[in-house]
Amino acid sequence: MNDLTDTTLAQTAREHADMADSAAPVKMAARDVHVYYGETHAIKGVSIDIDMDHVTAFIGPSGCGKSTFLRTLNRMNDTIAAARVEGQITLDGEDIYASGMDVVQLRARVGMVFQKPNPFPKSIYENVAYGPRIHGLAASKSDMDAIVERSLRRAGLWDEVKDRLTDSGTAMSGGQQQRLCIARAIAVDPEVILMDEPCSALDPIATAKIEELIHELRGNYAIVIVTHNMQQAARVSQRTAFFHLGNLVEYGVTSDIFTNPREDKTKDYITGRYG
Amino acid sequence: MSDPLMPELPSAGGGTIAPRQPTDWTTDAMRQRIRKRYARERRFRRLGLVAVVMSAAFLAFLLVTMASQGLGGFFRTEVALPIDFPQTGIEVDKAALDQPGADLALAGAGLENIVGSAAIAAFGDYGPNVISDNAWLTVREAIKHDPSILDGRAVIHVPASAEIDRAISETGTPEAEAAVTKLQAENAITEGFNWRFLSASDSTDPTQVGIWGALKGSFFTMLVTFLIAFPVGVLAAIYLEEYAPKNRWTDLVEVSINNLAAVPSIIFGLLGLAVFLGTWTLFGHKVGPLLPRSAALVGGLTLALMIMPVIVIASRNAIKAVPPSIRDAALGIGASKVQVVFHHVLPLALPGILTGTIIGMARALGETAPLLLVGMRAFIATPPDSLTDKATVLPVQIFLWSDEVSRGFVEKTSAAIIVLLVFLLAMNAVAIYLRNKFETRW
Ligand SMILES: Nc1ncnc2c1ncn2[C@@H]1O[C@H](COP(=O)(O)OP(=O)(O)O)[C@@H](O)[C@H]1O
Ligand SMILES: [Mg+2]
Numbered sequence: 124m125n126d127l128t129d130t131t132l133a134q135t136a137r138e139h140a141d142m143a144d145s146a147a148p149v150k151m152a153a154r155d156v157h158v159y160y161g162e163t164h165a166i167k168g169v170s171i172d173i174d175m176d177h178v179t180a181f182i183g184p185s186g187c188g189k190s191t192f193l194r195t196l197n198r199m200n201d202t203i204a205a206a207r208v209e210g211q212i213t214l215d216g217e218d219i220y221a222s223g224m225d226v227v228q229l230r231a232r233v234g235m236v237f238q239k240p241n242p243f244p245k246s247i248y249e250n251v252a253y254g255p256r257i258h259g260l261a262a263s264k265s266d267m268d269a270i271v272e273r274s275l276r277r278a279g280l281w282d283e284v285k286d287r288l289t290d291s292g293t294a295m296s297g298g299q300q301q302r303l304c305i306a307r308a309i310a311v312d313p314e315v316i317l318m319d320e321p322c323s324a325l326d327p328i329a330t331a332k333i334e335e336l337i338h339e340l341r342g343n344y345a346i347v348i349v350t351h352n353m354q355q356a357a358r359v360s361q362r363t364a365f366f367h368l369g370n371l372v373e374y375g376v377t378s379d380i381f382t383n384p385r386e387d388k389t390k391d392y393i394t395g396r397y398g
Numbered sequence: 399m400s401d402p403l404m405p406e407l408p409s410a411g412g413g414t415i416a417p418r419q420p421t422d423w424t425t426d427a428m429r430q431r432i433r434k435r436y437a438r439e440r441r442f443r444r445l446g447l448v449a450v451v452m453s454a455a456f457l458a459f460l461l462v463t464m465a466s467q468g469l470g471g472f473f474r475t476e477v478a479l480p481i482d483f484p485q486t487g488i489e490v491d492k493a494a495l496d497q498p499g500a501d502l503a504l505a506g507a508g509l510e511n512i513v514g515s516a517a518i519a520a521f522g523d524y525g526p527n528v529i530s531d532n533a534w535l536t537v538r539e540a541i542k543h544d545p546s547i548l549d550g551r552a553v554i555h556v557p558a559s560a561e562i563d564r565a566i567s568e569t570g571t572p573e574a575e576a577a578v579t580k581l582q583a584e585n586a587i588t589e590g591f592n593w594r595f596l597s598a599s600d601s602t603d604p605t606q607v608g609i610w611g612a613l614k615g616s617f618f619t620m621l622v623t624f625l626i627a628f629p630v631g632v633l634a635a636i637y638l639e640e641y642a643p644k645n646r647w648t649d650l651v652e653v654s655i656n657n658l659a660a661v662p663s664i665i666f667g668l669l670g671l672a673v674f675l676g677t678w679t680l681f682g683h684k685v686g687p688l689l690p691r692s693a694a695l696v697g698g699l700t701l702a703l704m705i706m707p708v709i710v711i712a713s714r715n716a717i718k719a720v721p722p723s724i725r726d727a728a729l730g731i732g733a734s735k736v737q738v739v740f741h742h743v744l745p746l747a748l749p750g751i752l753t754g755t756i757i758g759m760a761r762a763l764g765e766t767a768p769l770l771l772v773g774m775r776a777f778i779a780t781p782p783d784s785l786t787d788k789a790t791v792l793p794v795q796i797f798l799w800s801d802e803v804s805r806g807f808v809e810k811t812s813a814a815i816i817v818l819l820v821f822l823l824a825m826n827a828v829a830i831y832l833r834n835k836f837e838t839r840w
Contacts, residue, residue, distance in 0.1 A: 202729060204644060231732035241723035243742065253741075254731040304727070311731050 132393060133382040135357040147174040150315060150345040151196060151233075156210035158191050158200065165191045167369040168210070173315070173362075178337060178346045180356035180377065183366035184392065189349045190238075192366070193317050196347065197233035198226050214315070231258055234313035238320045240300035242292030242307070247284050250292040250303055251275060254311035270310055278306035279336050298329025305336065309344075316340070318348040322355065334359050353393055357381050365389045464812050464819070470567055471813025474592040474605065475558040477529055477581060481516040481537070482551040488512055490541075490548065500542055509541075510534045513556070524577050530557040530605045555588065557605050560806040562587075595813060599781050600795065604806025607799070609814050611781040615694055615774070615789035616763060618782060622698020623705065623762050628755055630702075631709030635751075638710070639717040640739055659707035667768030670700030675772060692773040695785040700768050705758035712754020716747035749836030756829040760822050766793040792818045 151173040158166035166188045173179055173196075181189040191200070198219060200206040212219050219229055231254070242250050251271045252261075261267035271288070275281040280302045284290075292303055301321055308316055318337075322330040337346060337359045350356050356363055357377060364374040365388075373380060373389045384390045422428070490507045513534040517525035533556035540554050541547060547554075565574035566587075581587045598608025642648045674696045677686040689696045720743050728738045744751075769775070774790050775798060782789035790798070792814065799811040 197730070199726070199729065202725075227732045227734050229732075230730060235726075235730035237723065237726055237730070239723060241721075241727040243724065243727060244746065253728075253733075257731075257733055257737055257741075307727075307731060 132353055132357050133378070135354060135381070147177055149173070150175040150215065152213045152216075153192075153195070154211045156192070156195060156208065156212060158188070158195060158209075159207045160191075160203070161205045165369055166195070169366075169371040171364055171371060171374055173345055173347060175345050176342050177362055178341050178348060178360040179362040179364065180360035181347065181349045181364050181366060182351075182353065182356050182392070183372075185351075187366040188369045189366050190319050193319055193347060193349055196315070196317055197230050197235055199230075199235065201226060231311045232313055233315040233317060234308035234311065236301070236304050236308055236316065236318040236321050239324050240297055240304055242295075242300050242303050244291060244293050246289045247275075247292050247295075247303060248288040251306050251310045254307060258311055260311065274306040274310040275303075277309055277340065278302045279332065279339070280306055296329070298325050298332055301325060301329070301333060302336065305333075305340075309340070313344065315345045315347065318346065320349050320351060323351060330355075353381075353395075365392060367392070464815050467809060468812025468814075468816045470563075471809040471816075472592055472595055473589050474594070475563050475566055476555040476588045476590055477558045477562070478553050478586040478588070479513070479516055479529060479533070479537075479556045480520050480551060480553045481513070483548045484550065486512045486515065488548065501538065504538050504541060509538055513537050521577065521581070524573055527559055527573070528562055528577055528581070530559050530603065532603055532606045533557060535606075555590075557594075558587070560605055560804070563605070564805065595810070599779050600777055600790070600798075601779060604802070604804050604810055607807075607810050609792065609795060609817055611778050612790050612792045612795035612814070613817075614781045615697075615778065616791040618694035618785055618789060619697045619701065619769075619774075619791050620759060620763060622695055622785060623701040624755075624759060626699060626702035627706045627709055627758065631706045631755070632713050632751060634706075635710045635713030635717060636739055636744070639714050640735070640743070655707045655710050659711055662767075663704055663765055664767040664771065666700055666704040667771030669703060670696060670768060670772045674699060690786050690788075692776045692788040692790075693786045694774075694782060694789045694791075696772045697769045697774045697789070697791065698785070700772055701762040701765060704765070704768060705762050708758035708761065709751075709755050712757070713747065713751045716750025716754070717743055719750065720746045749832050753829045753833045756825050756832070760825040760829075763791075763825070764793055764818065764822060766797050769794050770797075792821075 149172045153169055153171050153173075156166055156169045157164065169192060181193065183189055191206075194200045195208050195212060196219075200208055208220065214229070214233065218224070243253065245253075248271055251274050252267050255261050255267060255270050261270055272281060272285075275284060280299060283299065284295075284303075292300065295303065301324075305316075305321075322333050325333065334355065337348065340346060341359075341361075348356075348359065360377045362375070363377045363380040365372045365380065365384075365386075367388055373384060373386045375385075380389065381393060384393065488507050488509070490503055513529070514526050517529050517533075519525070521528050536556045537554055540552070561570055561574045562578060562581075564570040565578045569575065570578075578587070594606065595608050597610050598606060599611030601607045638648065638651065642651075674689045675687040675691055677684055679685070689699075724742050724746065725738050728742050733741065769791055774794055776788050776790060777798075778788055778790045796811055796814045796818065799807045799814065802811075
């Protein structure tokens with residue numbers, strides 16, 4: 124039974140390994156990163172390179188620190204009073220925790236999609252236009268219209284909503300809401316997109332749409348996706364990082380991780396022994 | 399194999415489990431328990447009903463007494479008084495009548511005596527008691543309005559005296575009853591809406607009083623209260639919820655604010671008195687009072703201190719109720735803290751903030767004690783024109799009138815209470831409307 128799962132996963136990973144270029148340039152790099160929540164040591168010395176134009180999946184059992192580490196990449200941890208980050212994280216070689224770093228700009232460059240779809244209780248148009256507006260990315264109304272349309276098209280949502288852009292963003296299905304959140308994130312033209320279990324609140328059909336979308340976005344953005352679903356990691360990612368109890372146990376090309384894990388813990392986890 | 403991540407199930411080999419015994423639901427003990435349960439439910443429902451009926455009865459009693467006593471205050475009895483001006487020998491320079499000195503000219507012409515004589519001529523010796531002592535003021539207005547009536551005989555509707563009023567609504571003195579019967583036979587008595595009650599200010603004569611001065615005072619006071627308490631309260635709430643670090647100091651501030659909301663209002667009156675009207679000696683110089691006594695400005699500031707905690711608490715709750723996911727969403731695309739607060743949190747929290755503010759303002763509108771302490775209990779015959787004029791407010795006016803000995807004030811007091819209640823109910827209705835209309839939906 125375990126072997127069967129393993130083989131299927133490995134096969135999936137190999138089938139999707141087409142784009143995996145093992146010598147891609149590095150977009151973000153973390154070196155010996157520790158995160159503490161008060162006394163809790165949630166991330167214990169993680170070093171990892173996030174490659175440009177690839178999808179990186181973070182997998183691991185609940186509470187192992189995937190979300191925590193993801194949130195260090197755009198400094199969303201700053202909003203948690205108890206959280207403390209140590210170590211170095213760079214974006215294009217620039218230390219994002221340096222004192223001169225503008226967090227607002229950083230978060231525009233490193234966008235984020237959350238676990239639960241969280242559109243603003245405003246119109247669909249406003250949801251997408253909000254980011255470009257506060258960053259001054261559109262010079263005119265027609266510019267803004269173009270940005271909104273382009274973002275919704277990229278998020279695969281345009282055809283479904285083009286006739287009701289003034290409807291509330293909260294009055295859509297969960298899957299549509301999540302794609303709206305992705306459109307909102309790409310409207311500010313980020314370089315990296317972080318997704319924290321973007322499909323965990325969605326049904327299988329909506330999940331499939333999001334996965335398809337990630338496929339299409341890959342190549343333009345560095346995407347990091349946290350997922351609980353091994354199949355999903357195998358399907359959408361070219362890099363996989365396995366976290367366990369705050370440690371990065373293994374990191375590598377997805378097809379390698381799923382066919383030939385170096386660590387026993389990784390093997391146990393992806394064959395469904397725990398998690 | 400012991401895997402720390404896979405706790406083993408307790409093994410079921412310990413002992414034999416007894417076979418299942420079906421529960422008998424029909425034993426006496428069981429039946430009695432059911433009866434008891436039903437009795438308890440009935441008892442509880444009855445107690446609740448009694449409580450509701452009692453409060454409803456109190457409310458109905460209040461409304462009925464106020465209405466029966468006060469509605470009369472909105473109407474006034476008028477007597478048709480014929481005056482033959484040429485015969486009275488009144489001498490007025492008509493040209494002076496459209497000038498500012500008109501009142502003086504008419505007073506100098508002895509209008510008060512002329513009206514008294516006209517009443518004797520029309521209704522006999524009891525005549526002067528039929529019309530209000532201030533009836534001549536109505537005549538004066540009529541002349542100013544149309545000087546040509548001075549050329550002949552005119553019938554002017556003047557307010558009836560308090561005695562006549564009482565003889566009509568209940569039973570008055572025998573003379574008054576007789577006069578009413580006679581006047582009614584002549585069709586000389588009319589009931590009209592008492593516009594004066596809404597447009598005049600305090601007076602020593604109950605037939606002449608009005609609430610306009612007090613209403614204006616209340617308006618100015620509420621304006622000051624709102625302009626101070628709303629922005630300060632909301633900003634304090636935003637700071638405490640969104641910016642302040644959560645530590646012992648903010649806990650202390652939170653406890654203090656909650657306690658302030660429970661401090662009796664008269665204490666705030668003392669505070670206002672000490673701070674705004676007190677005098678201190680600083681470096682040998684006498685300082686203060688900072689603000690004029692009895693003014694709407696001082697009353698408003700005092701009430702602002704009083705309702706600020708209410709607004710802070712309501713606003714904090716409303717801000718807390720905005721889901722954190724909305725903040726994350728905005729922060730995640732690079733909104734700054736201020737943008738998150740003003741673009742997302744405040745608009746979503748605003749209905750709750752406004753509801754709390756209106757409830758606080760309604761409390762301030764009905765407040766008497768602190769205003770008495772800062773001197774807003776003066777006799778105000780001219781409505782205030784600015785925030786620093788001497789003023790009084792509606793509830794204080796009610797308090798002052800309720801203290802008057804003259805019988806005519808009873809009705810006016812109740813009438814003023816009705817006006818105050820109408821305002822309070824309207825404010826609460828707006829608060830409920832806002833709450834329902836903007837009830838957060840996502
Ligand atoms: N806001 C927080 N405050 C304190 N501890 C937290 C907080 N968020 C997460 N943690 C702790 O950090 C650890 C990692 O959590 P998380 O990153 O959410 O795990 P994952 O996303 O992998 O399920 C857990 O032990 C969790 O209890
Ligand atoms: Mg998580």
